[in-house]
Amino acid sequence: MVEFVTANMAPLMFGALVFFLLMGFPVAFALAANGLVFGLIGIELGLLTPALMQALPERVFGIMRNDTLLAIPFFTFMGLILERSGMAEDLLDTIGQLFGPIRGGLAYAVIFVGALLAATTGVVAASVISMGLISLPIMLRYGYDRRIATGVIAASGTLAQIIPPSLVLIVLADQLGRSVGDMYAGALIPGLVLTGLYAGYILLTSIIKPEMVPALPLEARSLRGWKLLLRVITSLVPPLVLIFLVLGTIFIGIATPTEGGAMGAAGAILLALAKRQLSWGLMRQAMDATAKLSSFVVFILIGSTVFGLVFRAVNGDLWVEHLLTSLPGGELGFLIVCNILVFVLAFFLDFFELAFIIVPLLGPVADKLGIDLIWFGVLLGVNMQTSFMHPPFGFALFFLRSVAPKTDYLDKITGKKIAKITTGQIYWGAVPFVVIQIIMVGLVIGFPQLVDAGRDKGPAINLNDVKIEIPAFDNQEVAPPFGAPAQPESSPNDDIMKQLQGK
Numbered sequence: 001m002v003e004f005v006t007a008n009m010a011p012l013m014f015g016a017l018v019f020f021l022l023m024g025f026p027v028a029f030a031l032a033a034n035g036l037v038f039g040l041i042g043i044e045l046g047l048l049t050p051a052l053m054q055a056l057p058e059r060v061f062g063i064m065r066n067d068t069l070l071a072i073p074f075f076t077f078m079g080l081i082l083e084r085s086g087m088a089e090d091l092l093d094t095i096g097q098l099f100g101p102i103r104g105g106l107a108y109a110v111i112f113v114g115a116l117l118a119a120t121t122g123v124v125a126a127s128v129i130s131m132g133l134i135s136l137p138i139m140l141r142y143g144y145d146r147r148i149a150t151g152v153i154a155a156s157g158t159l160a161q162i163i164p165p166s167l168v169l170i171v172l173a174d175q176l177g178r179s180v181g182d183m184y185a186g187a188l189i190p191g192l193v194l195t196g197l198y199a200g201y202i203l204l205t206s207i208i209k210p211e212m213v214p215a216l217p218l219e220a221r222s223l224r225g226w227k228l229l230l231r232v233i234t235s236l237v238p239p240l241v242l243i244f245l246v247l248g249t250i251f252i253g254i255a256t257p258t259e260g261g262a263m264g265a266a267g268a269i270l271l272a273l274a275k276r277q278l279s280w281g282l283m284r285q286a287m288d289a290t291a292k293l294s295s296f297v298v299f300i301l302i303g304s305t306v307f308g309l310v311f312r313a314v315n316g317d318l319w320v321e322h323l324l325t326s327l328p329g330g331e332l333g334f335l336i337v338c339n340i341l342v343f344v345l346a347f348f349l350d351f352f353e354l355a356f357i358i359v360p361l362l363g364p365v366a367d368k369l370g371i372d373l374i375w376f377g378v379l380l381g382v383n384m385q386t387s388f389m390h391p392p393f394g395f396a397l398f399f400l401r402s403v404a405p406k407t408d409y410l411d412k413i414t415g416k417k418i419a420k421i422t423t424g425q426i427y428w429g430a431v432p433f434v435v436i437q438i439i440m441v442g443l444v445i446g447f448p449q450l451v452d453a454g455r456d457k458g459p460a461i462n463l464n465d466v467k468i469e470i471p472a473f474d475n476q477e478v479a480p481p482f483g484a485p486a487q488p489e490s491s492p493n494d495d496i497m498k499q500l501q502g503k
Contacts, residue, residue, distance in 0.1 A: 006045055010316035013038045017307065017357070027353045028296075031303030039310040048313050059305050063298065067258050068174050073294040074261025075165045078246075078268040080286040082120055083130050085272035087239060091116060092134050094235040097228055100216035103206040106139050107152045107213055108199060114156025115195045118163035119243045120264075124388055128157030128396050132403040140418050141411050145212035148205060150404065150421060151429030154389060154396040155198055155436075161351065161385040163191035164247055165264070168384060170257065171297070171355040172377040176363045180257040181250050186374045186451040188247075190382055193450060194440045201436060238274075242267045297352060304356040317364055324365045331369050338362055339383050339441055346387030350395065354384055375451045379444050382437065389434045391427035401426055 005012065013034060020030040042048035063069070091113045099105035099112075110131055117127045131153050139149040161168055164184035173183040206213045246264040249255040255263065272278040311317070327333040345354060359380065366376045388396035404421040411418050444450055 002045065005041070006047060009038065009042060009047065009314040010311065010319040013307075013311055013314065013316060021349070021353075027349070027357075028299040028303040031300070031307040031357070035303075035306035035308075035310040038314070042310065042314055048310075052309070052313055055309060056306060059309065060302055063301055063305065066174065067256075068170065068180055069298070069301075071165070071170050071180065071257045071261040072167055072297055073290050074258065074265045075167060075170075076293050077286055077290045078261065078264040079117075079120065079160075080289050081265070081268040081272050081282070082239070083117070083127075084282055084285065085268075085275055085277035087120075087271070087275075089130070089134050090235045091239070092131065094228075094231045096135070096138065096216070098232065103210050103215050104202045104213035105215055106135065106142070106144065107148065107202045110135050110139075110152050111156045111195060111198045111202070114153075114159045115163060115192075116239055116243075117157075118160035118166070118191070119247065120239050120268075124157055124160045124396060125399050127160050128154060128399040129403055131157060132400045136400075136404060136421075137411075137418075140405075140421075141416075142216060143211075143214050145209075146419075146421050146425045147429035148202075148212050149429070150400055150426045151431075151433050152198070152202065154394070154400050154426070154430055155433035157399070158385050158388040158396050159191065159195060161388060162187055162194065162378075162381050164188060164250075165257070165261065166381070167297075168351050168355055169377070169381055171352060172359060172381055175355060175359040176373045176377050178373050178377065181253070182374050183377055184247065184257070185251055186378045187381060188251075189450050189453055190378055190440065190444055193443065194382070194437070197436050197440060198433065201432060238271050242271065300352055300356050304360065307357075308360055317361070320361045321365050321368065324362070325369065331371065334365065334369060335371075335379070335445060338366075339379070339445075342380060342383045343386060343438075346384060347390050347393050349387070351384040351387050354387065355380075372448075372452075375444075375448050378451045379441065382444055383441050386434055386437045389430045389437065391430055394430060397426050397430055 016038070017030060017034050020034065021027065039048060039053060043050055043052075092109060095109040095112055096106055099108045102108075113135075114127060114131065117130070136149060136153060140146070160166060164187060166184075166187065169183045169187055170180050173180040202213060242264060245267055246260045249263065250257055250260040269278065272282065324334055324337065327337055329336070342354060342358060345358065349357070359377075362380075363373060363376070367373055388394050391397065401423060404426065405418065407420050409418055409420075410416070
């Protein structure tokens with residue numbers, strides 16, 4: 001028994017972690033407890049030295065000193081301030097009026113606002129809940145199919161997962177040891193392409209089944225002409241300016257992601273102040289939610305650090321590397337298995353948990369296979385986005401279920417009876433968008449330039465191709481550089497060399 005445990009410490013450790021996660025234990029404590037218990041077992045069996053555990057305090061303090069992680073509370077605070085100051089409501093109302101005359105106009109508005117909220121908030125829960133509260137009653141009022149309405153709201157809210165400043169991209173960059181700015185630049189174009197695929201699905205629906213996505217009736221379009229133009233300018237320009245200040249300065253290189261997050265938090269406060277929505281109550285709610293989310297992330301990171309330290313000490317990284325590099329198909333086989341693994345685990349784990357548990361195991365193997373880690377991180381980010389849309393465990397579906405009508409009700413404006421939305425309708429509405437996200441994973445694999453085009457990779461220089469040629473002077477006299485001391489015609493070393501050569 002002792003020999004079996006000694007020879008299989010790594011798979012036993014990984015299996016124990018999976019068991020505790022399936023039993024429902026909190027991820028942070030399951031990770032830390034596994035690391036500590038197997039660390040003590042390894043010390044008892046003589047596989048590890050007690051000095052290994054003395055490295056834990058320094059690793060924990062290293063997490064606290066990580067400036068990159070400061071971007072998480074900054075972007076979270078920015079998103080909560082904007083969401084609770086009414087920006088989402090203004091955006092949806094304005095863009096709904098703008099796209100109202102065309103079939104599927106409200107759905108296009110939800111997708112466009114979802115992308116804007118993703119680029120300003122970076123928080124999925126805030127986007128889904130705010131759009132569910134604001135746009136879902138309007139879509140039901142004017143006869144939208146319930147599956148289309150709920151699916152497009154949930155899917156658009158998850159754009160905050162992949163469009164910068166996504167919180168998961170910060171974690172992925174930290175775990176893969178790459179720049180957050182490069183990760184943001186690489187994810188921008190795939191995020192926009194995914195937004196276009198959502199809009200394409202609505203366009204296809206409006207052509208095949210126009211009754212599922214009707215246009216707004218004339219009486220519902222209250223803004224026209226100059227009034228609509230003024231509303232567009234006042235509602236769209238401030239968030240677009242904030243997006244440029246945050247993301248533009250990061251992409252240009254003027255600000256780091258942490259500095260961009262601080263700028264965004266300050267800009268969100270100024271926008272809320274300009275709208276006269278800023279209050280101590282709003283600030284307190286935003287700070288409480290930010291503190292909870294940041295603590296959640298840091299505790300998981302500490303737990304994964306404890307687990308990772310012991311897992312590597314028992315050669316777990318080599319076990320995973322051998323397991324994945326021996327797959328048939330080489331690099332493509334590795335990518336297929338990784339994406340299937342992440343897709344399946346996303347049924348049960350949150351995207352933060354996936355980033356802290358799976359990515360540290362897959363990243364070194366991908367690096368050894370010669371895979372660009374920025375591209376690999378964006379690929380995993382697109383795949384992890386499906387974790388929010390999986391029936392029946394998708395978090396975005398839970399968020400939408402919490403605000404969707406659970407009983408029939410009378411609409412206050414039209415006076416018509418609106419039927420409730422069932423959980424089954426929410427699940428079936430999410431299925432087409434999950435398929436679209438899987439297609440996007442395939443596009444990123446098939447067209448890696450989608451990621452590379454968004455960032456400057458710099459000139460690729462192969463040092464083996466560099467040749468340095470020193471021209472021969474043929475005993476010609478060369479004038480010394482200006483200001484350099486003149487060289488003597490001969491030196492004692494020259495005389496010695498002549499004697500040795502028999503001259």
